[in-house]
Amino acid sequence: MQTDLLAWLRWVLIPNLGLKRSHQLLNLIDSPQALFLHPDRWPLPDSIKQTIREMNLLGEQHPIHRRAVEQCRWAEADQHHLILPMDDHYPEKLTYIEDAPLILWGVGDPTLLSNTQVGIVGSRHASHNALRHTKAISRDLALAGVTLTSGGAKGVDAACHQAAVDQQGTTIAVLGCGVDVIYPKINRTLFSDIRQQGLLLSEYPLGTQPKPGHFPRRNRLISALSDIVVVIEAATQSGSLITAAHALDQGKDIFAMPGDIGNPNCAGCHQLIRDGAYILTSADDLLQHLNWRADAHANRTNNSAPELTPVQQQIVKVLQCDQLPLDSLAHQLNLAVHQLLEPILELELSGLIEQQPGGYTLCDIA
Structure with missing residues (x-):
């Protein structure tokens, strides 16, 4: 078991020490061990000094020490990673923020942290169209070789991650809880897939449960890791705008x-x-902004689609903007309802559109 890693874990696990105070201490202390050797030397609240004295007194029997040992042992398993600022896998992008994490917990492939990343965030209760656009944009970015970074939440986050997984692309989910905690539960299968071809990442120790205050802090890591931040459907008071504020x-x-x-x-x-902010219309907007290499962009594979009649092309164009019942669709196209029955049936059979309670809509893009 690495002595330095254990010392860092003991440091991070001290209650109420916090990142701001930790970074102040790091300007004074050469190594984490020094914090425990001479706790009275450092500008710390009495309660924290007392905790450190108790840790020194009880040694391996202290709960914080035992918890640190457990987390060290967790990192011995395949695909489990504890990443310190001096490690090769610690992302340079995080070193530029004032409250950079002292330890990152990761499950999956930590080399992805050095990749070009596009952060995609948005509403947990996104509309059908927003989710469809998220999947299409994420699919094209994944096929181009860009790593997609988001927050692992339901809605836009999940659609982004899922599109990357479906295209065998790479994605990073930055969590507001421990990497061993599944939240939200509905994403259990998605998280399992991300472990295999992406990375689950957190600054929170194992076993940390999700709390409201964790997510705004999680958002600063999404923006810091990303080269560009994309916001898809967000209210004025939302976590997505917090991410955008961090990005600015x-x-x-x-x-x-x-x-x-x-x-x-x-x-x-x-x-x-x-x-x-730049207006987003397609993945090409992002790839051009990144000056993404032409060969990677050219490698995108377009799904073969059936040749559409002029009427079917008009139907698809209208449904890109809204979900419509048959009579409204006929009115928009200035056609009789009976003229749409056959072209709509063919579009349904080809999997391009589907009928939902609110009317016809384009199918989700896998």
């Missing part, structure tokens, strides 16, 4: 997808665009 503070460029002006879930994106 970190000097990152932001893309926002415009949406329905009557949908409050789109108001945050419209606010970002008013404030100067």
